Amino acid sequence: MTFYKTRKDLLYLAIFALVIVAMPLWLKPFGAGYPDLMQRFMIFGVFAIGFNILFGMTGYLSFGHAAFLGAGSYAAVWSFKLLSLNPIPALLFAMVVGGVFAALVGVVSLRRSGIYFSILTLAFAQMSYSLAYSVLMPITHGDSGLQLANTDPRVLDRLFGADGTLPNLFGLSMHGMYGFYFCALILLACFYFSMRLDNSPFGMALRAIKSNQTRMSYTGFNTKPYARTAFIISGMYAGLAGGMLAVTDPLAGAERMQWTASGEVVLMTILGGAGTLLGPFIGAVIIKYFENIFSAFSDAKLNEIFAFLPDGLQDFIVMIVSPFVGEGWHLTLGIMFMLIVIFLPGGIMEGCRRVMKNLRRRSSEHPTRRSQLKPAE
Amino acid sequence: MNFRNVDRRRFLKTTAIAGAGLAMPTIFTSASRAQEFCNMPTGGSVTFGFSVPLSGPYGDEGADQLRGYELAVQHLNGEGDGGMLNTFKGSVLKGNGVLGKKVEFVSGDSQALADAGRATSNRMIERDGAIMVTGSVSSAEAIAVQSLCSDKGIIYMAGLTHSNDTTGKDKRRNGFRHFFNAYMSGQALAPVIVDAYGADRRAYHITADYNWGWSQEESIVEATESLGWETAERVLTPLGTSDYSQWLTPVANSGADVLVLNHYGNDMANALTQAVQFGLRERQANGKNFEIVVPMFSDLNAQAAGDAVKDILGTANWMWKLEDEGTQAFVRSFGQAYGHPPSQSAHTGYVQALLYANACERAGTFNPEGVVEALEDFEFDGLGDGPTLYRGGDHQCFKQVLVVKGNEDPEDRFDIQDVFQVVDSEQILYEDDKWGGELGPIRSQC
Helix, strand or coil, X not given: CCCCCXXXXXXXXXXXXXXXXXXXXXXXXXXXXXXXXXXXXXXXXXXXXXXXHHHHHHCCCCXXXXXXXXXXXXXXXXXXXXXXXXXHHHHHHHHHHHHHHHHHHHHHHCCCCHHHHHHHHHHXXXXXXXXXXXXXXXXXXXXXXXXXXXXXXXXXXXXXXXXXXXXXXXXXXXXXXXXXXXXXXXXXXXXXXXXXXXXXXXXXXXXXXHHHHHHHHHCCCXXXXXXXXXXXXXXXXXXHXXXXXXXXXXXXXXXXXXXXXXXXXXXXXXXXXXXXXXXXXXXXHHHHHHHHCHHHCCHHHHHHHCCCCCHHHHHHHHHHHHHHCHHHHHHHHHHHHHHHHHHCCCHHHHHHHHHHHHHHHHHHHCHHHHHHHCCCC | CCCCCCCHHHHHHHHHHHHHHHHHHHHHHHCCCCXXXXXXXXXXXXXXXXXXXXXXXXXXXXXXXHHHHHHHHXXXXXXXXXXXXXXXXXXXXXXXXXXXXXXXXXXXXXXXXXXXXXXXXXXXXXXXXXXXXXXXXXXXXXXXXXXXXXXXXXXXXXXXXXXXXXXXXXCCCCEEECCCCHHHHHHXXXXXXXXXXXXXXXXXXXXXXXXXXXXXXXXXXXXXXXXXXXXXXXXXXXXXXXXXXXXXXXXHHCCCCEXXXXXXXXXXXXXXXXHHHXXXXXXXXXXXXXXXXXXXXXXXXXXXXXXXXXXXXXEECCCCCCCCHHHHHHHHHHHHHHCCCCCHHHHHHHHHHXXXXXXXXXXXXXXXXXXXXXXXXEEEECCCCCCEEECCCCCEEECCEEEEEECCCCCCCCCCEEEEEEECHHHHCCCCCCCCCCCCCXXXXX
């Protein structure tokens, strides 16, 4: 088996990797070049890419994916508490828990498709949320969240004499930039896996389920195992993302399972472009950017930005803009989401594709220019 | 991997890119090492981080808290009339910033959620270089941000958080709370309601089903039962319920003659309004008038509940109607700036900012090690709560607790409650290891 299927894939992956690794540089002018937010970009990127395998490729809209994210977080924090502060066992454990949980939910939910499937997953997620919030108190510590304590057993750490009080990869702190590069590596691996999946016969089967499940079963395929596997893989991605959240920031709370969190990943995927490889990641970055940066703009900051305008005009512009930033960031996001869904149903990726197509058409209209652009032999 | 057609040029290109990529992290880590403690201020200013919910169910209280912080920053920098800076006994603040540096601030929307609160605090610490983070309207958020700040070597001054856990089992050396807690509410309220309604009452508890609700219920049950009350029933309701009729219907036939609503925020407003609409207050039970008690009152939620609040007893951390010097100075300058009296959320924020600034000034440094030492067992007065102690054993403030009563005849929407009784801090005292937990070491490194 080769590492890549076509040269184009390799190029795609290489460019993506370069963009990710250089994030601290190009995000700085946007005020987002600090480790915590970039880690969040990576983590929710993994979450959205995994969600896309189910929603974008297979066509099953799950409204309860946050339950797997939350379960992964709890699993990772418990691994920190009981085994070791090393993120590797924690992430493996988080993936296993995410996958097993998805398998259980899948047994029931995947009996139905369409809106009934969505409602079933939503019900499961809300159930998990309520359980985590109060009933499973000894495991989840309810609303105050599961945290690390110095008195935790940490069997493996004690055995090998490793110390430290926060998650670390053999002494490398998972806070800060190292945490970001660790998450970036995982994101790249996840992106690569989803790319291969997309290109594989299995991916083809998933796409067939999306386009017409009935017709596919008439041709003799049993669609159930495919859908179930996609659901489990996607649950494992969510579990992994939940684990990563706990690795960079060792706390797990029930709110991660709430339906709003499930809805957020749907928004990310649709905003970026469902069914595309890169779209969900772009959607995740945009939503997290809005949530963290846009929400922090105050009127004073706006005045600073528009200071070059004459006084009266400056006040006027600030007055118009200020409802859309700060606590009004939901409004801006909502408007943007509506515009994209109305004019670009395929999300931002469709926008990119249209622009590229336009450029190509324009260059083919000018045969002379096109010949000039030909590379020298 | 396919290495079959790798030529020299391609090999060089790939390794160069890979090398540059791997070297990248060092650019960002090397510069940030040379400081004594995390986010040491170097220029002429110092940055405070205000993490408060501006959206969601606690948005109003968060916004008012932020107003309190903004006012505190003005007063610290010597702008405005100085507010409680003039009445603060134990203060060495001069009104020229903190340690000669001008105070600036950044703020962010924590949505009253643990994750969002940590994200917004991380931004203020990592990007904006905040020396201290403060603010909260829910305990989940306060506990989460407190442990984050502790991990990052930053001081956290909690805002409005009423759970016992904040300075109980989840306390941290880098975190401090001025607000009171559920246990104090129980201890302060029980004697007052027993006195007002008689010692032979049967109470029916309807409680929000999460940590805070349980600890609130527990403390009220414990305190009232020791004074002779019986507990008829304890019912849990899910958080965020809008219709309480199914839980309120059984109350009438339960043999209880007092209803205790251990709810907060919108839930409290909903539950109380519906209980009153049910006609519970006009009922007679066991030959006595039926009464409703709301142990933890938020002034802003009381406004939402409107007329239902009349005559209802509860507790509060602070109230703008108090008549001491500090309160009056604060209410005056807050009213001038924003046109309405401050809520207790704004008050606790304002006080926490002043206390932190004063601790830096006393310690002569922004280093958390000095600041923690200056705050532990610090005694002060004149900030609207009477003589107060910041206990070193759990970083909890001990001061008077107010028992408040819904105003029978309010003049406007801010006149909704009155101070019924001021409970002395000795009555609410408890051991600092009552709920376990450990403060751990002081952290000052990023």
